[in-house]
Amino acid sequence: MRRASTLLLALAQATVILRASVPESSPGASGVLVSLVHASRLRRFTATERVSNVLFAVMHLSLVFVLFVPVSWRVIALAAGGYAVRMWAITGGYHRYFAHRSYKTSRAFQVVLAVLGATSMQNGPIWWASVHRRHHKHSDGPHDPHSPVQRGLLYAHVGWVFDRTLPRPRDESNVQDLLRYPELRWVDRHDWIPLTAYGVACFAIGGVAGLVWGFVVSTLAVFHATMLVNSLAHVWGTRRYATDDRSRNNPVIALLTFGEGWHNNHHHFMSSARQGFKWWELDVTYYVLRALACLHVVWGIREPPPVRAAAPASQSPTAPVVLEPLSRPL
Numbered sequence: 001m002r003r004a005s006t007l008l009l010a011l012a013q014a015t016v017i018l019r020a021s022v023p024e025s026s027p028g029a030s031g032v033l034v035s036l037v038h039a040s041r042l043r044r045f046t047a048t049e050r051v052s053n054v055l056f057a058v059m060h061l062s063l064v065f066v067l068f069v070p071v072s073w074r075v076i077a078l079a080a081g082g083y084a085v086r087m088w089a090i091t092g093g094y095h096r097y098f099a100h101r102s103y104k105t106s107r108a109f110q111v112v113l114a115v116l117g118a119t120s121m122q123n124g125p126i127w128w129a130s131v132h133r134r135h136h137k138h139s140d141g142p143h144d145p146h147s148p149v150q151r152g153l154l155y156a157h158v159g160w161v162f163d164r165t166l167p168r169p170r171d172e173s174n175v176q177d178l179l180r181y182p183e184l185r186w187v188d189r190h191d192w193i194p195l196t197a198y199g200v201a202c203f204a205i206g207g208v209a210g211l212v213w214g215f216v217v218s219t220l221a222v223f224h225a226t227m228l229v230n231s232l233a234h235v236w237g238t239r240r241y242a243t244d245d246r247s248r249n250n251p252v253i254a255l256l257t258f259g260e261g262w263h264n265n266h267h268h269f270m271s272s273a274r275q276g277f278k279w280w281e282l283d284v285t286y287y288v289l290r291a292l293a294c295l296h297v298v299w300g301i302r303e304p305p306p307v308r309a310a311a312p313a314s315q316s317p318t319a320p321v322v323l324e325p326l327s328r329p330l
């Protein structure tokens with residue numbers, strides 16, 4: 001197992017190194033040479049990163065156990081429920097709240113969003129928001145952390161996670177608004193605790209089968225569906241708005257990610273909590289937000305102005321990210 005996971009990591013890193021360091025115009029042999037020289041200068045993984053990398057490999061290798069554990073409606077429901085709750089925590093919490101602040105909520109509920117999101121094996125909310133804000137600032141440019149246009153589909157999907165050319169310690173200058181909350185910093189630093197607690201809960205509910213389906217299968221499904229937005233949603237789909245990037249609207253990804261597949265809409269008006277601008281553009285995340293607003297759990301939900309949503313591509317400049325005070329202090 002250990003050898004196999006090491007091999008998987010080495011392959012992923014080799015892909016990253018090769019994709020990340022070869023300029024577009026480099027010829028094959030010299031490009032590889034440049035990559036090797038560059039690889040020798042890469043920093044070492046930190047201890048935390050090593051643990052995360054091993055966990056990532058072990059999780060994928062553990063998928064083989066679906067062939068050996070008994071399947072029941074109980075564990076299927078556990079996997080589906082875990083997917084639904086945690087996918088919403090990523091889309092409604094990490095993305096539309098922490099990264100874009102497209103609605104308001106209480107300080108207590110923002111911690112709930114942070115903890116739920118941290119059960120998804122996508123690091124903490126501050127890290128996630130920082131990377132995503134960088135994505136919007138440099139969309140499909142050389143400094144975009146995960147652009148399929150710059151570095152290929154595999155890099156944009158998962159390779160960037162292992163990229164040792166990305167700076168450490170990380171740049172947190174774009175998340176100062178989130179760093180003001182010590183409880184968010186705590187969740188961000190200890191994101192492994194909610195993840196572990198979720199795994200233990202799956203085992204308690206369904207035994208080994210619960211762990212395999214509720215934790216492994218469900219977590220990886222949330223992870224890869226999320227990553228599809230970074231990779232395929234900048235390559236495959238239609239463009240309603242002439243944004244400065246290659247973002248696309250893709251109904252399949254929208255279905256899998258509760259509305260995040262309307263990615264061209266989102267890049268056009270990123271401050272909007274609603275991403276499906278037309279009535280037929282299914283946006284489950286937004287519908288849940290509306291339900292939570294009825295219960296007064298969230299408020300101040302941002303909508304796309306009708307004129308902006310309807311503007312033809314050539315007349316619709318990309319809307320800037322508008323940062324306002326995060327949440328009402330308790």
Ligand SMILES: [Zn+2]
Pocket residue numbers: 135139229230234247263267
């Ligand atoms: Zn994007």
Ligand SMILES: [Zn+2]
Pocket residue numbers: 095099100132136266270
């Ligand atoms: Zn976004």
